[in-house]
Amino acid sequence: MRPENRLNDLEPKRWIRFQKSWFVHNPPARSEDLLLHPAKFPETMVQEFIEFFTKRGQVVLDPMVGTGSTLVACHRAGRRGIGIELNARYAQVARQRIDALAMPMPFEPGGLDPAPEQVVVTGDARKLDEMGLPQIDYCITSPPYWDMLKRKGFETQRRRKDLNLDVTYSDSPQDLGNIAEYYRFLEELVGIYRKVHTLLRPRAYLTVIVKNVKKGGKMYPLAWELGKRLGDFYVLKDEKIWCQDNQVLAPYGMFYSWVSNTHHHYCLNFQKER
Ligand SMILES: C[S@@+](CC[C@H](N)C(=O)[O-])C[C@H]1O[C@@H](n2cnc3c(N)ncnc32)[C@H](O)[C@@H]1O
Incomplete structure (x- = not known):
């Protein structure tokens, strides 16, 4: 007899497929309201994580x-x-997207439950x-990659500026993406995940989607440092590497020098252990 699935509602095939330590996911083209935001992750990708780490009806937090x-x-x-979001304009887009989704669905006898709130x-x-x-x-989140948006490839930023799109998240001093000092940024971020830890039920998971960051000709190992620092109060289980293979190479x-794309x-x- 198959043991009870205590983590999610997946069939073995999908469970095993998710266990691979890397995947390729190329974000689909974004609609106009979503282009406004400089760095969003794809819904289809997040959904796979949510469906692995929770059961139907459970509560998921994204603090950014x-x-x-x-x-x-x-x-x-x-x-x-x-979802928590500092920038009121992005929060408003999020609300509008949800309102649009919550439109009455076609009647499906014996179909899905009404969508949870x-x-x-x-x-x-x-x-x-x-x-x-x-x-x-369960908590899944992608923080600002330090102040990386301030230095993103000149071409990308120029194109966004020309289209009147945001190049950074905001000018607010509360915005983590505006903290110039690396270790202060890291400290603030670790502080947020400490608070998430308090809110999580015992044995629940946290997924942080993040990159190492390059600045001034060297790499700041943000992802590795978060693994180490959060590993002081969570159990660091592992990493899954998200690869994109549709990006233009610069x-x-x-x-004259080695600089990777x-x-x-x-x-x-x-x-969370206990
Ligand atoms: C990498 S983006 C997250 C994008 C999101 N996953 C999506 O798909 O749209 C980081 C977000 O953190 C927000 N942020 C920065 N500082 C914050 C703070 N102190 N509290 C809450 N949100 C913050 C930014 O406004 C930005 O929208």
Whole structure:
């Protein structure tokens, strides 16, 4: 007899497929309202994580939800999502996306349950403990990659500027992407994940999607440092590497220096022990 599945609702085939330590996911083209945000992750990709780490009806938190990809994925997967976002404009886009999804669905006799509720809170994730949030079954999030948006490839930034799109998240001093000092940024981020730890139920998982960052000709190992630092109070379970193979290659350092085109992100998986 098959043992009871205590983690998710997946069949063995999908369970095993998810266990591979790397995957290729090329984000589909974005609609106009979503282009506004400089760095969102694909809903289809987040949904795979949510469906692995939770069961239907459970509660998922994204403390830096941007334009709401995690909540759209929660809706599609039948989970309850809570998203926190500092930038009121992005939070508003997230709300509009959810409202559009919550339109009455065609009647399906014996079909899906009504979609569980999705919630967007406009606020500072550093104050997670003051928001009266319920216990969380899973957290998935992608923080600002330090102040990387301020130095992204000149061409990309120029194109976004020409189209009148945001090149950074905001000018707010509360925005983690505006902290110039690397170790202060890291400290603030670790502080947020400490608060997430308090909210998570025992044995729940946290996935942080992040990249190592290059600045001034050297690499700042943000992903590795988060693995180490969060491993002090979570169990660092492993990494899944998200590769993108549809990105244009830029000739950084051509003929004088080694500068890679970094087209992979780390999805770091942690577990709260008790
Ligand atoms: C990498 S983006 C997340 C994108 C999101 N996963 C999506 O798909 O739209 C990081 C987000 O963190 C937000 N942010 C920065 N500082 C924050 C803070 N102190 N509290 C809450 N959100 C913050 C930014 O506005 C930005 O939308």
